[in-house]
Amino acid sequence: MTIEEKANSLVEEFQMFDEWMDKYSYIIELGKEMPLIDEKYKDPQHLISGCQSRVWLYAEMKEGKIVFTADSDAVITKGIISLLLRVVSNETPKDIANADFSFIEEIGLKDHLSPTRANGLVSMMKQIKLYAKAFQLKNSN
Amino acid sequence: MGFNIDKIRADFPILKRKVYGKQLVYFDNGATTHKPQQVIDSIVDYYSNFNSNVHRGVHKLSVEATTAFEDSRKYVAHFINAEDDREIVFTRGATESINLVANSFLSLINKGDEVLITSIEHHSNLVPWQQLCEKKNAKLKVVPVSDDGNLDMEFLDNMLSEKVKIFALSHISNVLGTINPIKEIIAKAHKFGIPVLIDGAQAIAHLKVDVQDLDCEFYCFSAHKAYGPMGFGVLYGKKEWLTRLQPYQYGGEMISSVSLDKTTFNEIPYKFEAGTPNVSGALATVAALKYIKNIGIDNIAKYEDDLLEYATEKLLEIDKMRIIGTSSEKTAVISFLVGDIHPYDIGTLLDQMGVAVRTGNHCAQPLIDNYCIPGTIRASFAVYNSKEEVDYFIEALKKSLAMLA
Numbered sequence: 096m097t098i099e100e101k102a103n104s105l106v107e108e109f110q111m112f113d114e115w116m117d118k119y120s121y122i123i124e125l126g127k128e129m130p131l132i133d134e135k136y137k138d139p140q141h142l143i144s145g146c147q148s149r150v151w152l153y154a155e156m157k158e159g160k161i162v163f164t165a166d167s168d169a170v171i172t173k174g175i176i177s178l179l180l181r182v183v184s185n186e187t188p189k190d191i192a193n194a195d196f197s198f199i200e201e202i203g204l205k206d207h208l209s210p211t212r213a214n215g216l217v218s219m220m221k222q223i224k225l226y227a228k229a230f231q232l233k234n235s236n
Numbered sequence: 237m238g239f240n241i242d243k244i245r246a247d248f249p250i251l252k253r254k255v256y257g258k259q260l261v262y263f264d265n266g267a268t269t270h271k272p273q274q275v276i277d278s279i280v281d282y283y284s285n286f287n288s289n290v291h292r293g294v295h296k297l298s299v300e301a302t303t304a305f306e307d308s309r310k311y312v313a314h315f316i317n318a319e320d321d322r323e324i325v326f327t328r329g330a331t332e333s334i335n336l337v338a339n340s341f342l343s344l345i346n347k348g349d350e351v352l353i354t355s356i357e358h359h360s361n362l363v364p365w366q367q368l369c370e371k372k373n374a375k376l377k378v379v380p381v382s383d384d385g386n387l388d389m390e391f392l393d394n395m396l397s398e399k400v401k402i403f404a405l406s407h408i409s410n411v412l413g414t415i416n417p418i419k420e421i422i423a424k425a426h427k428f429g430i431p432v433l434i435d436g437a438q439a440i441a442h443l444k445v446d447v448q449d450l451d452c453e454f455y456c457f458s459a460h461k462a463y464g465p466m467g468f469g470v471l472y473g474k475k476e477w478l479t480r481l482q483p484y485q486y487g488g489e490m491i492s493s494v495s496l497d498k499t500t501f502n503e504i505p506y507k508f509e510a511g512t513p514n515v516s517g518a519l520a521t522v523a524a525l526k527y528i529k530n531i532g533i534d535n536i537a538k539y540e541d542d543l544l545e546y547a548t549e550k551l552l553e554i555d556k557m558r559i560i561g562t563s564s565e566k567t568a569v570i571s572f573l574v575g576d577i578h579p580y581d582i583g584t585l586l587d588q589m590g591v592a593v594r595t596g597n598h599c600a601q602p603l604i605d606n607y608c609i610p611g612t613i614r615a616s617f618a619v620y621n622s623k624e625e626v627d628y629f630i631e632a633l634k635k636s637l638a639m640l641a
Contacts, residue, residue, distance in 0.1 A: 115256065115588050116588075116635075116639065119584075119585060119588065119639060120639055123581075123639060123640060147579070147580045147595060147596040147597075147611060148578060148580045148610075168578050168610055169578035169580040169581050170577075170578065170581050170640065171580065171581045171584050171585075172580065172581075207584075
């Protein structure tokens with residue numbers, strides 16, 4: 096699946112939820128299940144400092160694709176990270192650099208991505224793009 | 237006047253608001269309170285009827301605006317029982333009030349001098365002093381807090397000395413709700429000739445403030461935490477101290493004469509009020525303080541105490557509840573954690589149910605670090621909150637915890 100297809104399927108998945116409680120329970124579940132970052136990368140270098148919840152993000156190249164792993168100390172933040180990573184992980188640097196994250200709005204989580212939330216997610220999205228661009232540059236050299 | 241919660245709630249139009257289709261329950265009053273119609277009306281009235289620049293026009297509107305502005309100063313002086321209305325400096329808020337004093341102290345601090353604060357201070361009563369000490373090679377000393385949220389008085393006694401040039405501390409902790417025994421502390425500091433600045437941001441709407449009785453050199457507060465407008469605040473300073481301090485901003489209003497060679501500064505308080513002031517802010521602040529006065533600060537304190545006690549009891553019935561700040565002298569602020577759950581998760585779910593609380597470090601990072609916790613959830617009450625709202629909050633909290641379990 097392309098990034099766009101994965102994003103669309105996620106949006107469809109979320110259309111099933113009428114109640115906010117179901118939606119958040121699902122996010123919480125995702126947060127608990129997320130493939131965690133290797134403990135050794137949970138260091139200041141990989142920390143994205145939001146004001147409230149902390150987010151760690153690690154990226155590595157595997158067969159031409161970037162694989163992201165992450166963690167957060169807040170489970171809802173973790174769940175939303177897991178949504179983002181499901182869409183962008185395992186894609187080429189070029190595709191990630193050009194990816195459109197507006198699906199987060201479509202699944203009704205826009206508030207979580209406003210800079211005022213200070214949960215580290217906005218910075219994390221920037222960081223994902225930065226990683227993609229960095230790997231792109233490395234590849235072209 | 238009897239305390240009529242329904243009547244009070246009706247004064248605050250925003251309380252009718254719904255969020256995500258649910259009735260708003262606003263427990264973030266430590267951050268800012270809502271405004272009664274009387275305050276909103278006073279702003280509209282000013283701009284509709286006598287907006288004009290102050291202290292400089294000969295025309296009718298300017299005279300009216302100036303009179304209203306200076307009457308506001310008199311009212312604020314009366315409200316906190318200042319001896320003289322020239323002791324009231326208008327600022328943008330408590331933060332600016334503290335910055336004003338810290339900056340003006342630049343010329344009074346020398347290498348090796350000490351500035352004393354406490355470990356429960358909001359960043360606004362910490363960073364300005366830290367910067368001052370860095371600039372002047374002075375030492376910032378910090379009075380620690382004990383586990384229950386009270387200042388460690390033994391440490392405090394040991395830290396007072398002639399080397400301390402100013403002691404800045406909060407009247408009430410914004411995180412813990414602790415009411416510091418400031419009158420006693422001020423008296424102790426005075427024995428060493430130390431001037432004391434009180435950050436009253438969390439106090440002014442919740443208990444009686446009498447600056448003469450306290451005998452503090454400086455007292456600061458923001459209007460917006462006391463039902464007044466944002467962007468307006470007060471610095472009270474004893475006359476002899478304000479006279480002694482240098483201005484920290486320069487421009488119009490604050491001068492008495494200007495030539496290209498030399499400028500002489502205006503009298504107190506004007507030498508600290510450079511530029512066009514926030515006149516509507518002053519008037520709306522008076523409307524807010526009058527609102528408090530009409531209900532009676534003692535009635536407010538009693539009502540909020542009952543609410544605090546009720547909410548604390550209900551919270552403690554919840555498994556793994558941990559209340560941070562358990563001083564016997566507290567205002568209506570409850571900071572808490574439940575088990576290992578991150579405050580952000582609880583705050584997010586409460587928000588979905590219409591309950592507004594604050595989560596995080598509350599701009600008091602050193603204090604939060606001191607307790608080795610990721611932050612807290614803070615419910616802080618105001619005069620318009622009700623027991624029914626507390627009940628709804630507790631239910632919403634239980635629902636959140638069930639979802640996060």
